[in-house]
Amino acid sequence: xxxxxxxxxAAVSTGSALDPGAPAQEAAPSSAAPxxxxxxxxLHFEVQRLYHLEAQLLDQHRYAxxxxxxxxxxxxxxxxxxxxxxxxxxxxxxxxxxxxxxxxTKASLAWRIRRFDSGMAWAEDPxxxxxxxxxxxxxxxxxxxxxxxxxxxxxxxxxxLEREVDIYAGCRTDVLRRGTDxxxxxxxxxxxxxxxxxxxKNISTFL
Amino acid sequence: MSALPRTPxxxxxxxxxxxxxxxxxxxxxxxxxTLYRQELRRVFAPSWLFLAHESQFNKPGDFFTTYMGExxxxxxxxxxxxxxxxxxxxxxxxxxxxxxxxxxTKAFTCSYHGWSYxxxxxxxxxxxxxxxxxxxxxxxxxxxxxxxLDTYKGLIFATWNPEAPPLxxxxxxxxxxxxxMLDRDPDGTEVVGGVHKWVLEGNWKLAAEQFASDWYHVNIxxxxxxxxxxxxxxGPKAEIVQTPGRQYTDPNGHGAGFPTHPKSRFDDRVVHHxxxxxxxxxxxxxxxxxxPMTTGHATVFPNFSYLPVNGxxxxxxxxxxxxxxxxxxxxxxxxxxxxxxxxxxxxxLRTFGPTGIFEQDDGENWSECQATAxxxxxxSMALNYQMGLGSETEDGTHPGTTxxxxxxxxxxxxxxxxxxxxxxxxxxxxxxxxxxP
Numbered sequence: 001x002x003x004x005x006x007x008x009x010a011a012v013s014t015g016s017a018l019d020p021g022a023p024a025q026e027a028a029p030s031s032a033a034p035x036x037x038x039x040x041x042x043l044h045f046e047v048q049r050l051y052h053l054e055a056q057l058l059d060q061h062r063y064a065x066x067x068x069x070x071x072x073x074x075x076x077x078x079x080x081x082x083x084x085x086x087x088x089x090x091x092x093x094x095x096x097x098x099x100x101x102x103x104x105t106k107a108s109l110a111w112r113i114r115r116f117d118s119g120m121a122w123a124e125d126p127x128x129x130x131x132x133x134x135x136x137x138x139x140x141x142x143x144x145x146x147x148x149x150x151x152x153x154x155x156x157x158x159x160x161l162e163r164e165v166d167i168y169a170g171c172r173t174d175v176l177r178r179g180t181d182x183x184x185x186x187x188x189x190x191x192x193x194x195x196x197x198x199x200x201k202n203i204s205t206f207l
Numbered sequence: 208m209s210a211l212p213r214t215p216x217x218x219x220x221x222x223x224x225x226x227x228x229x230x231x232x233x234x235x236x237x238x239x240x241t242l243y244r245q246e247l248r249r250v251f252a253p254s255w256l257f258l259a260h261e262s263q264f265n266k267p268g269d270f271f272t273t274y275m276g277e278x279x280x281x282x283x284x285x286x287x288x289x290x291x292x293x294x295x296x297x298x299x300x301x302x303x304x305x306x307x308x309x310x311x312t313k314a315f316t317c318s319y320h321g322w323s324y325x326x327x328x329x330x331x332x333x334x335x336x337x338x339x340x341x342x343x344x345x346x347x348x349x350x351x352x353x354x355x356l357d358t359y360k361g362l363i364f365a366t367w368n369p370e371a372p373p374l375x376x377x378x379x380x381x382x383x384x385x386x387x388m389l390d391r392d393p394d395g396t397e398v399v400g401g402v403h404k405w406v407l408e409g410n411w412k413l414a415a416e417q418f419a420s421d422w423y424h425v426n427i428x429x430x431x432x433x434x435x436x437x438x439x440x441x442g443p444k445a446e447i448v449q450t451p452g453r454q455y456t457d458p459n460g461h462g463a464g465f466p467t468h469p470k471s472r473f474d475d476r477v478v479h480h481x482x483x484x485x486x487x488x489x490x491x492x493x494x495x496x497x498x499p500m501t502t503g504h505a506t507v508f509p510n511f512s513y514l515p516v517n518g519x520x521x522x523x524x525x526x527x528x529x530x531x532x533x534x535x536x537x538x539x540x541x542x543x544x545x546x547x548x549x550x551x552x553x554x555x556l557r558t559f560g561p562t563g564i565f566e567q568d569d570g571e572n573w574s575e576c577q578a579t580a581x582x583x584x585x586x587s588m589a590l591n592y593q594m595g596l597g598s599e600t601e602d603g604t605h606p607g608t609t610x611x612x613x614x615x616x617x618x619x620x621x622x623x624x625x626x627x628x629x630x631x632x633x634x635x636x637x638x639x640x641x642x643x644p
Contacts (some may be wrong), residue, residue, distance in 0.1 A: 079401075080401050080402070080404075082307075082308040082309065082401070083306060084308065084309070084310055085307045085310050085312065088310045088311070091310070094400070095400065097399075097400070097549060097552070098399060098400035098401035099399055099400065099402060099403055099535075099537055099552070099556065099560075100401070100556055101403075101556075101560070101561060102556075102562055103552075103556060104557075108553075108557055111435055111557070112562075112564060114434075114440070115431045115432060115434075115435045115564050116431075118431035118434045119431075120431040120434065121567075121568070122428065122571055122572075123567040123570065123571040124567075196404065197405060197406060197532060198403075198404060198405035199405075199406055200405065200406070201407045201561075201570035201571070201573075202405075202561050202567040202571070203562045203567075204562075204567050
C-alpha cells in the first residue's frame with residue numbers, strides 16, 4: 001500500500017498572498033510575483049495535507065502505514081528539555097548524543113511498531129484514544145535543493161482506560177523531501193516537547 | 208539541626224501490616240497518607256540516598272538539583288573542588304534558591320529577598336543587612352547541609368542522618384553486586400548528558416521493590432519486547448524464559464536478581480563486541496561475569512535502582528503516596544569508544560525510559576496497581592509475597608544470602624528493612640541540642 005499525499009489540484013482563492021510560511025523576501029504581497037506566491041500556497045497546502053494524513057494514521061494506530069511517510073534515512077529525535085539559568089539557555093534543549101525521549105532511525109521505529117503488533121503490548125491493551133492536532137505550519141525551502149524545512153506545532157491528547165488523560169504539546173521541525181513518486185517524505189524530525197518532567201507515565205504513540 | 212524543638216509526630220506501629228514469615232503484606236503500605244508522612248521522616252530522612260554521578264561535576268560551581276525524599280537539594284562542587292549537598296531552601300522564607308536543573312554558578316541567590324549563598328553554602332549577602340539586630344550571625348544562616356556525603360565508584364550518596372553508618376557499611380555486600388556494573392572498567396564510569404524524568408501515578412515502593420526482587424514479571428509484562436528482541440522475532444527460547452539465576456537479599460533492604468549463564472552477553476551487539484569477556488573474568492571473577500553482570504536488576508535501599516546491561520541508573524522520587532517521579536541516567540564505561548557509548552545510550556533509551564519498549568509496560572503495571580489501592584476491600588487485602596519462601600541460603604558462591612531467581616525474597620528483605628525503620632525513632636526524634644540561634 002502506498003500512502004502519498006495527493007498533488008494539490010484545488011484552486012486556491014486569490015487575494016493577498018500573505019503566507020506566513022514564505023521566506024521573508026517572498027512574504028511581502030507583490031503584484032509582480034503572484035505565481036511565486038501561489039506556488040508557496042500550494043506547497044503549504046501540500047504539507048498540511050501530509051500532516052493531516054499523518055495525524056490520522058497515528059490516531060487510527062496504523063503505524064505500518066505511517067512508516068511509509070518516512071524516508072529511509074530518517075532521523076527522528078526528541079531531546080529532553082531542561083531548566084537552565086537564563087544566561088545558559090543555549091543548554092536548555094538536550095544536545096545530540098545526550099539522553100533523549102526519542103532518537104530513532106526508520107529501522108528502530110519499525111522495531112517499536114513490531115511490539116504493538118505482538119498482541120502482548122499491555123501498555124496499549126486496551127488501546128488508548130489519541131488525537132494529534134497539527135497547526136502553525138510554516139514551510140521554507142531548505143538549503144538542499146528539493147528539500148523543505150517545515151515547522152509545526154502539535155498537541156496530542158491521549159485518553160486511556162477510564163479517565164487517564166495526558167497531553168503532549170510542542171513543536172516539530174521537519175526536513176521534507178520528495179520521494180521517487182513525487183510525494184513528500186519526512187526525512188528529519190526534531191520534536192521539542194514543552195515539558196521538563198514528562199507529565200505522563202509513558203509515550204506509547206509517536207509525535 | 209537548624210530547627211526549633213518540636214514534639215515528634217505520633218508514629219504508627221507498622222508491625223501488624225507484615226507477616227513476612229508467611230509472605231504476607233498489607234496493601235495499605237502503598238496508599239496510606241499517614242504512613243507516607245512517617246516514611247518521609249523515618250525511611251528517607253535517615254537513609255543514604257542517591258544524588259547524582261560524579262561525572263556531572265567537573266569544575267567549581269557546577270551544580271545539579273534533585274530531591275531527597277520530597278526535599279529539594281542542590282549538589283554542587285565548591286571552589287575547593289569538594290562536592291557538597293544542601294537543602295535547596297533559603298533560610299529566610301524557604302524558597303528554592305536554585306530553580307535550574309543543572310548548570311554552573313558562583314552563588315545561589317534567592318530571587319525573593321536576595322539572600323545569597325556561595326557554593327560552600329555560606330550566606331554571603333543579605334540585602335538591608337542593617338535591619339537585622341546586633342545578634343544576627345550571618346555564619347549561622349548558611350544553607351542546610353546534608354550530615355554526610357560520600358561516593359561509591361562514581362555514585363554520590365548523602366544522608367541527613369549524622370548517626371547513619373558510613374556509606375560503605377550501609378551498602379555492605381551489595382557492593383560486590385554493584386561492581387558488576389560499576390567496576391568493569393579500571394577508569395570507572397560516567398553518565399551520558401541529560402536525565403530522563405517522568406511521573407508515574409504509583410507508589411515509589413512498587414518500582415523499588417520490583418527492581419530489587421522481580422524477575423518474575425519479565426516473561427509476561429515484557430512479552431512483547433522479548434518477542435521483538437528475539438532473533439526469530441517469535442519470542443525468546445524456552446531456556447531464556449526458564450533461565451536459572453539467583454536473587455540476592457541484603458539485611459539493609461537492598462536486593463538484586465540476575466540470570467546465571469556461562470555466556471554472559473550484552474543485548475546490544477556493539478556493546479557486546481566491545482567487551483573482552485576474558486579480561487572481565489580476570490577482573491571481576493567468573494561468578495560475577497556469569498551472574499550479576501547479565502540482564503539483571505537491582506535496588507539499593509530505599510529508592511535507587513539500576514539495570515547493569517542497559518546502563519540505566521534511576522531514582523524513584525516519592526511524590527505523595529500515589530505518585531512517584533522517575534529520574535533515570537544512562538551509565539557508560541569511561542574507556543568505551545564514542546561509538547560504543549552511543550550504542551549503549553540508544554539501546555537504553557529504546558528499551559528503558561518513558562518511550563522504552565520495556566518501560567512502557569512497567570508504567571502501566573504500577574499505575575494500575577495504584578489506581579485501585581484506595582478501594583476498601585481491594586485496599587485491605589493482604590498481598591502475596593510467598594514466592595521462593597525458604598529458598599534463601601548462603602550458597603558459597605555469591606556473597607550474603609541468595610535465593611531462587613524467581614522469588615519475592617529480596618522484596619521480603621526490602622520490606623523487613625522498611626518495617627524496622629518505620630518502627631524506629633529517627634535521629635531527629637531523639638533529644639538533641641538545638642543550634643538554632
